[in-house]
Amino acid sequence: MFKGITNVLVEVTENCPLDCRHCYLKARRRRKHHLPVKTFASFIQILRDHGGLFLTLTGGEPLLHPHVDDLLKIAADEGYVIRIYSSLQNVSESLFELISAFPVMEIETSLCGASDDEHDSVTGVKGSFYRTVEAIKRLRKEGVKVNIKMIITRENFSQIALVKRLARELDVNFFASPVILPCGGDFRIPEKFLTKRQLKELFETHADVAGGVSPRRVVFPLCNIEKGIFLSSRGEVRRCMEHPEILGHLPEDDLKAVLESSRFREAANIAREPPIAECKECAFIQWCRPCPALLKNDTVKKLMIEQFCRIAHVRYDITSRT
Ligand code: SF4
Numbered sequence: 257m258f259k260g261i262t263n264v265l266v267e268v269t270e271n272c273p274l275d276c277r278h279c280y281l282k283a284r285r286r287r288k289h290h291l292p293v294k295t296f297a298s299f300i301q302i303l304r305d306h307g308g309l310f311l312t313l314t315g316g317e318p319l320l321h322p323h324v325d326d327l328l329k330i331a332a333d334e335g336y337v338i339r340i341y342s343s344l345q346n347v348s349e350s351l352f353e354l355i356s357a358f359p360v361m362e363i364e365t366s367l368c369g370a371s372d373d374e375h376d377s378v379t380g381v382k383g384s385f386y387r388t389v390e391a392i393k394r395l396r397k398e399g400v401k402v403n404i405k406m407i408i409t410r411e412n413f414s415q416i417a418l419v420k421r422l423a424r425e426l427d428v429n430f431f432a433s434p435v436i437l438p439c440g441g442d443f444r445i446p447e448k449f450l451t452k453r454q455l456k457e458l459f460e461t462h463a464d465v466a467g468g469v470s471p472r473r474v475v476f477p478l479c480n481i482e483k484g485i486f487l488s489s490r491g492e493v494r495r496c497m498e499h500p501e502i503l504g505h506l507p508e509d510d511l512k513a514v515l516e517s518s519r520f521r522e523a524a525n526i527a528r529e530p531p532i533a534e535c536k537e538c539a540f541i542q543w544c545r546p547c548p549a550l551l552k553n554d555t556v557k558k559l560m561i562e563q564f565c566r567i568a569h570v571r572y573d574i575t576s577r578t
């Protein structure tokens with residue numbers, strides 16, 4: 257039996273209470289499509305036998321799944337280390353208690369700024385900053401590990417130092433990414449990319465939270481796709497969220513057969529060699545952290561190359577000066 261999958265990512269719902277300007281699900285998330293509990297249970301049980309250890313629940317907003325408490329109990333019974341990507345807008349008292357009761361649990365949330373004005377103007381929902389921060393305080397009080405992620409754009413760039421300070425005050429980890437995914441959302445994103453000056457400042461002043469500037473000794477593989485699997489709320493099985501190839505559809509297909517298929521293994525080959533011709537001879541490749549799936553996606557490829565290349569060039573400039 258193939259036992260190489262450790263990282264299991266499940267999109268349990270497309271529903272989300274926010275309206276973020278940079279959201280990659282913009283076109284789908286109002287449809288309120290939820291993954292059936294039965295499909296979820298059978299998926300994670302089978303994956304446990306194939307090596308599954310780390311389970312991440314994502315969305316949309318996973319806590320808006322109408323049976324999220326059942327999903328969490330099933331995952332805990334299976335012995336998974338659970339992580340939840342959540343905007344922390346809808347945490348009921350009973351859910352706080354359930355989350356706090358698990359032995360190993362990590363929550364990842366997003367802040368787009370360090371005040372109501374800054375954050376809410378990106379999420380499009382008044383009071384969202386307050387709710388997220390209050391939920392973080394509550395989770396920390398219960399000893400739950402929390403990570404804050406910030407997508408940095410030209411508009412909220414000035415907020416990074418403030419969010420970093422807020423994360424310290426809240427006693428949570430913080431990381432920031434200047435990469436914007438255009439999938440399904442706003443395709444005018446080049447206006448939001450950081451300018452070269454901003455990227456330089458980001459990696460000179462905040463390299464600790466932005467992934468560093470050092471060249472990578474091992475260039476490829478670039479990602480963890482070989483150890484991963486993704487299930488969408490519509491039952492599509494892929495190797496990862498960004499991989500375009502649907503390898504099966506649940507509950508119709510036999511998941512065990514999908515996992516044993518050559519298509520499933522071959523889908524991970526995407527990470528074994530430079531994803532596009534431009535990367536093959538690239539002098540900046542060691543400073544680059546591209547996602548091979550996004551570079552192979554014809555719809556977003558151009559925008560992703562632009563971002564990855566700019567970031568790699570800035571990293572190179574900084575390290576070659578020191
Ligand atoms: S800098 Fe651009 S061309 Fe070079 S490896 Fe990165 S994405 Fe490819």
Ligand code: SF4
Pocket residue numbers: 478479480481484496497498499527546547548549550
């Ligand atoms: S292909 Fe991209 S999204 Fe998928 S695991 Fe690799 S880096 Fe992550």
